[in-house]
Amino acid sequence: MHDRKVVRRRRAVLGLLVGCALxxxxxxxxxxxxxxxxxIQRGALAVFSPVxxxxxxxxxxxxxxxxxxxxxxxxxxENKTLRKDVAQLRLQVADDTRKLRTSSQLDRIxxxxxxxxxxxxxxxxxxxxxxxxxxWYSTVNINRGSGDGVSVNDPVIxxxxxxxxxxxxxxxxxxxxxxxxxxxxxSARIARTGVPGFVQTGTPGNPNDLLLTRLxxxxxxxxxxxxxxxxxxxxxxxxxxxxxxxxxxxxxxxxNEVDTSQQVHIKPFADLHELDVVQVLTEPxxxxxxxxx
Amino acid sequence: xxxxxxxxxxxxxxxxxxVMVLLQLMFFAQVPVFGAIADVSPLVVMAxxxxxxxxxxxxxxxxxxxxxxxxxxxxxxxxSLVLMAVGYWSGRLREARDPQGTLAPIPLxxxxxxxxxxxxxxxxxxxxxVHPLSWLLVKQTLSxxxxxxxxxxxxxxxxxxxxxxxxxxxxxRRRRRAYTTxxxxxxxxx
Numbered sequence: 001m002h003d004r005k006v007v008r009r010r011r012a013v014l015g016l017l018v019g020c021a022l023x024x025x026x027x028x029x030x031x032x033x034x035x036x037x038x039x040i041q042r043g044a045l046a047v048f049s050p051v052x053x054x055x056x057x058x059x060x061x062x063x064x065x066x067x068x069x070x071x072x073x074x075x076x077x078e079n080k081t082l083r084k085d086v087a088q089l090r091l092q093v094a095d096d097t098r099k100l101r102t103s104s105q106l107d108r109i110x111x112x113x114x115x116x117x118x119x120x121x122x123x124x125x126x127x128x129x130x131x132x133x134x135x136w137y138s139t140v141n142i143n144r145g146s147g148d149g150v151s152v153n154d155p156v157i158x159x160x161x162x163x164x165x166x167x168x169x170x171x172x173x174x175x176x177x178x179x180x181x182x183x184x185x186x187s188a189r190i191a192r193t194g195v196p197g198f199v200q201t202g203t204p205g206n207p208n209d210l211l212l213t214r215l216x217x218x219x220x221x222x223x224x225x226x227x228x229x230x231x232x233x234x235x236x237x238x239x240x241x242x243x244x245x246x247x248x249x250x251x252x253x254x255x256n257e258v259d260t261s262q263q264v265h266i267k268p269f270a271d272l273h274e275l276d277v278v279q280v281l282t283e284p285x286x287x288x289x290x291x292x293x
Numbered sequence: 294x295x296x297x298x299x300x301x302x303x304x305x306x307x308x309x310x311x312v313m314v315l316l317q318l319m320f321f322a323q324v325p326v327f328g329a330i331a332d333v334s335p336l337v338v339m340a341x342x343x344x345x346x347x348x349x350x351x352x353x354x355x356x357x358x359x360x361x362x363x364x365x366x367x368x369x370x371x372x373s374l375v376l377m378a379v380g381y382w383s384g385r386l387r388e389a390r391d392p393q394g395t396l397a398p399i400p401l402x403x404x405x406x407x408x409x410x411x412x413x414x415x416x417x418x419x420x421x422x423v424h425p426l427s428w429l430l431v432k433q434t435l436s437x438x439x440x441x442x443x444x445x446x447x448x449x450x451x452x453x454x455x456x457x458x459x460x461x462x463x464x465x466r467r468r469r470r471a472y473t474t475x476x477x478x479x480x481x482x483x
Binding site for chain 1: 371
């Protein structure tokens with residue numbers, strides 16, 4: 001008798017919880033971004049962001065300690081790769097400098113560099129306080145929000161290059177959609193040749209594999225070439241990102257893949273798995289002033 | 294049928310859930326170990342289910358899932374559903390088999406992580422996620438399961454240490470303790 005009651009109660013509790021979960025799922029999908037559940041999430045973000053900020057500071061030494069072990073483990077291989085990269089970059093810089101100096105486009109590029117200075121876009125420094133543990137959501141939360149001038153769709157960079165854009169914001173926190181998310185897309189170009197494309201995730205959750213897609217036929221980028229943001233090049237395809245922010249470098253350019261899928265693989269400059277300090281460009285100038293050089 | 298609420302246990306469960314969710318999001322999610330990220334939420338839910346039974350396990354799973362979804366602005370309800378399954382499964386395991394071996398948390402942790410990661414993935418596909426099923430996804434899922442299995446013992450021990458003072462005395466456990474500390478089983482007494 002007692003067992004039967006217990007079983008009945010257990011099933012009732014389970015049924016109730018499953019029902020609640022399904023109602024939540026249905027309601028969440030049914031409502032828009034301004035709905036009640038979304039508002040609860042934003043409210044929780046606003047309420048708990050100070051706690052998150054303090055807690056993030058508290059656990060940072062431990063995080064750094066674990067990161068140090070990992071870094072030490074990988075340091076040897078990374079050092080070798082970096083030395084190779086530096087040697088290659090020196091050659092590339094020397095080559096580029098010579099070509100640029102002799103090129104008639106030098107003045108235009110210098111002018112572009114001058115007018116597209118990122119420091120004129122009111123950058124706001126921020127710390128990453130939360131990161132999604134799941135492969136499905138490539139997002140991080142930062143400790144700056146609308147109260148600091150951050151608004152939705154502001155580009156976010158770190159010392160290495162572009163990392164994503166702001167998708168949600170409350171007074172003192174924001175959520176950033178990283179380049180590795182399936183919903184992320186950036187109009188881009190090969191820095192040297194100006195070949196246009198569209199950067200999107202290659203393998204979900206893989207921070208080292210992005211795709212430069214929609215390449216024009218017959219324009220095969222070379223491995224090692226730098227990919228930068230294109231900015232707005234057409235009113236039909238507006239971009240959230242200012243032009244000429246470094247994104248990554250072409251790592252694999254298979255002529256067959258370019259012919260069939262019109263895409264090459266790139267590796268982002270920014271290490272998207274170990275983000276700490278980032279910068280939000282709160283007043284991005286997204287429009288290019290002229291044709292892509 | 295009177296429903297007695299163990300208030301100290303509820304308070305400790307709430308504190309445990311809150312602290313574990315904070316640690317998960319602010320520490321474990323940001324410290325990749327050999328490329329894998331540990332997910333302690335299913336382990337905590339599994340440990341609670343093993344200690345407190347299926348109803349408490351399922352309820353704690355639901356609550357932790359809700360907190361994770363709210364904090365990460367994810368689809369609300371999916372993590373709750375998955376972690377509730379973990380809590381219910383581990384609770385039923387306790388009620389039916391009561392696994393007590395020292396190494397029991399390892400396979401149970403792997404099971405909990407497998408239910409959570411695979412369940413979450415299946416849920417995402419059902420909800421219309423456009424990710425292709427890639428080798429990387431499989432590799433990450435497997436490495437998370439292995440990593441969770443490895444850290445299941447300390448996590449279970451921590452949860453046990455935190456909850457034991459407020460758990461009601463379990464007759465089965467008391468009986469087992471008596472055998473292992475020199476007491477005679479009823480068979481030996483006969």
